[in-house]
Amino acid sequence: MVDAAVRPSTTPDPRESATAPRIDVARLNDALMGTWGDVRRQAREMIKDSAFWRKDELGKDDHRERVLSQLHLLVDNKAVHRAFPKRFGGEENNGGNIAGFEELVAADPSLQIKSGVQWGLFGSAILQLGTKEHHDKWLPGVMDLSIPGAFAMTEIGHGSDVAAVGTTATYDPETEEFIIHTPFRGAVKEYLGNAALHGIAATVFAQLITNGVNHGVHCFYVPLRGEDGVDLPGIGREDDGLKGGLNGIDNGRLSFDQVRIPRTNLLNRYGDVAPDGTYSSAIDSPGRRFFTMLGTLVQGRVSLDGAASWASALGLHIAITYATQRRQFDGADGQEVVLMDYGKHQRRLLPRLATTYAQIFAHDEFLQKFDGVFSGRTDTPDDREDLETLAAALKPLSTWHALDTLQEAREACGGAGFMFENRLVGLRADLDIYVTFEGDNNVLLQLVGKRLLTDYAKQFQGKDAAALARYAVGMTAGKLFHGAGLRQLGQAVTDFGQVARSVERGLREEQQHDLLAGRVQQMVADIATRLRAAGKDKVLGARLFNENQAELIEAARAHGELLQWEAFTDAVHAMDDAETKKAPVLEKTLKRQKR
Amino acid sequence: MVDAAVRPSTTPDPRESATAPRIDVARLNDALMGTWGDVRRQAREMIKDSAFWRKDELGKDDHRERVLSQLHLLVDNKAVHRAFPKRFGGEENNGGNIAGFEELVAADPSLQIKSGVQWGLFGSAILQLGTKEHHDKWLPGVMDLSIPGAFAMTEIGHGSDVAAVGTTATYDPETEEFIIHTPFRGAVKEYLGNAALHGIAATVFAQLITNGVNHGVHCFYVPLRGEDGVDLPGIGREDDGLKGGLNGIDNGRLSFDQVRIPRTNLLNRYGDVAPDGTYSSAIDSPGRRFFTMLGTLVQGRVSLDGAASWASALGLHIAITYATQRRQFDGADGQEVVLMDYGKHQRRLLPRLATTYAQIFAHDEFLQKFDGVFSGRTDTPDDREDLETLAAALKPLSTWHALDTLQEAREACGGAGFMFENRLVGLRADLDIYVTFEGDNNVLLQLVGKRLLTDYAKQFQGKDAAALARYAVGMTAGKLFHGAGLRQLGQAVTDFGQVARSVERGLREEQQHDLLAGRVQQMVADIATRLRAAGKDKVLGARLFNENQAELIEAARAHGELLQWEAFTDAVHAMDDAETKKAPVLEKTLKRQKR
Known part of the structure; x- marks a missing residue:
């Protein structure tokens, strides 16, 4: 469906001069679809099924349940396992995974982001920060959605400065357990998808304290609910309620009152605690260690860059289609003039289309770089740093551009643009948060x-x-x-x-x-x-x-x-x-x- | 409540240098409140009652009913009659009326705009385009809300170019009636508040045709429902459904299938039809006649300029309050830095605050000009033209500024800004349409x-x-x-x-x-x-x-x-x-x- 977003009308326009270039639309489209065009086409084919569409009239509660059921549909369609290890049925295809995931934005951004929470954040934390035992134990359940989970990093008091989170994980050598604890209100985990309702476990970022020493922020696997579906002792949940968009996701808060988990629930790829409480890590500096861990989660930013660019394309597709059909005010020939023929209307839409093209091309290069690093083909510390800098440069530009473009598209469609069924206002509302989450722009x-x-x-x-x-x-x-x-x-x-x-x-x-x-x-x-x-x-x-x-x-x-x-x-x-x-x-x- | 929107904290800030100016907050506030400060204060006092507040969790249908009930509350509070003639209990206070009306935006923009539809558009059309007989017959019902009405100007096919609407009003001298008719789908009246549900009458703009001559667009009073509450024969209604904002208003479409109304339902201040079908008008040119009629309805643009400016102030009040309390990242002194101390944060918020001040001051001058014209004190054709040019210059700038400011305020509050309860996303969604209605910017x-x-x-x-x-x-x-x-x-x-x-x-x-x-x-x-x-x-x-x-x-x-x-x-x-x-x-x- 979005495929067509960048496809100009193939009907020859009689106003075009004979010398105008003949555009090979299919070839241009291939170029825009990029390296993982096949995966994108597959995803677009899948979401033609109306079961994946957003139902605008649903209230928050029904919308949340619908999106959860759509996540199960994604599992049935084997649409979300591409990045996982082959031994669990995945493809170890990092670039393709992100490409396919990005396309979900056209069905419903809530579906995209809730998938991202489950497989991109919660699942990736286990995959990237955990080791074989963790993978064996939890990845199958993550992949088939029998373990819906939350990614518990941000706190009420700390969003941008996540190294300063207040949640503690204190090791108790007596019982060989970590005690996960929320010491004050500002340390409550906040804005987490899957936290209000659906999550039965969480990957929780907390200050690791053992033998009286704080070794900085590490990630822990914390079960939230028992077999009976009831929250485990010490787990606190609150619902974030209505948001400006993405209301198909059950964002909420999580708090921990002296919650005990086994020592082995520490996702220990970059730092470990021995039964006696001795801490060890291959990376000496706590700061560098933490940023190495964070770096493994860069894919969130990668995917937002692509999703935002394609959302811009979708918005422009809608507005340009309208502009080539809608007429208003008589022209010099007495006929009403089609909007696209107005100088101002061209200036509103075409530069934004060109920028969107540029962002789509830049995104494909970015995704190739990401795939190189995460496949291990080109994975040096310099490559990682370049990748993160690229993510930090591109994600802000494309997400802001999406808001600007969707708004201009909305205005260019006048009152029709404000009708929810014409998608522009809903897309803009949902994408609003893209400019401040996964790193404030x-x-x-x-x-x-x-x-x-x-x-x-x-x-x-x-x-x-x-x-x-x-x-x-x-x-x-x-x-x-x-x-x-x-x-x-x-x-x-x-x-x-x-x-x-x-x-x-x-x-x-x-x-x-x-x-x-x-x-x-x-x-x-x-x-x-x-x-x-x-x-x-x-x-x-x-x-x-x-x-x-x-x-x-x-x-x-x-x-x-x-x-x-x-x-x-x-x-x-x-x-x-x-x-x-x-x-x-x-x-x-x-x-x-x-x- | 919004009163405080422009009030800096009165607690002395220890970081302030001793030479910083001591600001007389009360005096500055008086200057911002402007000529009709007393009316503004009265309105702000009234909407402290939570009965006027928006309930965010309400779905569209419940929100519509709540706003309708709030309109009745406004009647009870005598808050919406200031512009009407004294003989009906009004005050003939045009400037004060707009000032009070603007303040409703802080309670719920749906309340503001639905009030505007009822008393500012539907009621004003009768007041400004009708004559004594019409006033006597309908204004009391308009004022006390026993006649909720729609203002039926825009059509599916014509929004900006309203002189080209397709609806016809053909005079039949046999019965001394006008036949209101929608000849094709594009001539269906569109986006009208009160049309989907609550309106029992409408002021309908249609091409007046008599003795085979089209005299251009005129306004007609058309009953929609009978005493039994059922739509009259020939009346068609459709619901616009969910919108990007303002969902407390029942926008919809109206169509007319050969609907007959008495000749005297023509609002005939600027043009009339005698029983035999003879047309007469003091203004010869149909174009100038129509724009004279439109000019009497300029107050919509006036009020949007003020409402948008005060909505910007409210958004900045929220964001600046947050910025003076929220801290993130350690500073040079080891303390976490308050957001407002960041150079970038100041640049995000303070220029927008200054612009908002400028718009509020400009709006007050504009409102004085409007009051002068509509009170008759300074009402020449030149004054009218200046007023319209002023409206056309100021409304675009302040409504776009409101969207920009509410978005920046939202981003400056991070995830908290995206929570509906913190008001920024709701205000922005509701104000979105302000940039294209009542004249596309x-x-x-x-x-x-x-x-x-x-x-x-x-x-x-x-x-x-x-x-x-x-x-x-x-x-x-x-x-x-x-x-x-x-x-x-x-x-x-x-x-x-x-x-x-x-x-x-x-x-x-x-x-x-x-x-x-x-x-x-x-x-x-x-x-x-x-x-x-x-x-x-x-x-x-x-x-x-x-x-x-x-x-x-x-x-x-x-x-x-x-x-x-x-x-x-x-x-x-x-x-x-x-x-x-x-x-x-x-x-x-x-x-x-x-x-």
């Missing part, structure tokens, strides 16, 4: 910005004091020039005017790339120079960093746009059909994107 | 743009051909200079850098005003010059206009921002407390607004 972009600053600083590593002094002088001169020199910017933009004109005749990649890359470099260099003023004064350093925080986030956004531009350009090159390559939405992207 | 801004072009052209009226030729030469030179001269822009911005620095020390109004006004002038002049190329070629003219449509809308937006800036500056001047005047959110607005 601004916090993620700040991570990217810090990486950009680090890379920038590496240029000066090993330089002696004299070189640094020369650099400082150069920067001052540069800064003066820059400060006085909006003329310089003016000149650049004037030059760009000529570039823009040449864009009409064909892509002038070099200039475009230079401008976009130069923008990122200049932004980072300016910030680095301002931060340098702090020297070794940590308090001043923190203040200066804070003063430059908004600019750093903008630099990261510019970096993400550059990545998208590069992926887009690569995709145009890969297009082996000369006519299709000239499709306006491909050829003129940069110009329109930056309107 | 882009269509309204285009009206403003056309007015700007007309005013610009007036400069050259009466000039002879030689003067025009000189002008054309000058423009070409100017254009060349402008084209080559992003240097000129660079210079202006460099100068602005100095202005910005002086802003730190105090407002430099002249430069700010010159920059903002110059921006509008330059944009309009550029567009006018490009349009001039068409000469008398109408087809080329239409094409050029369309090519410049997006820029014209941007020029109108710039004009609206200038109006807001002026209102804001006037308000700062009117502040007679020197310390309060220095409140950063007042003093530094321009700088922050244009980040």
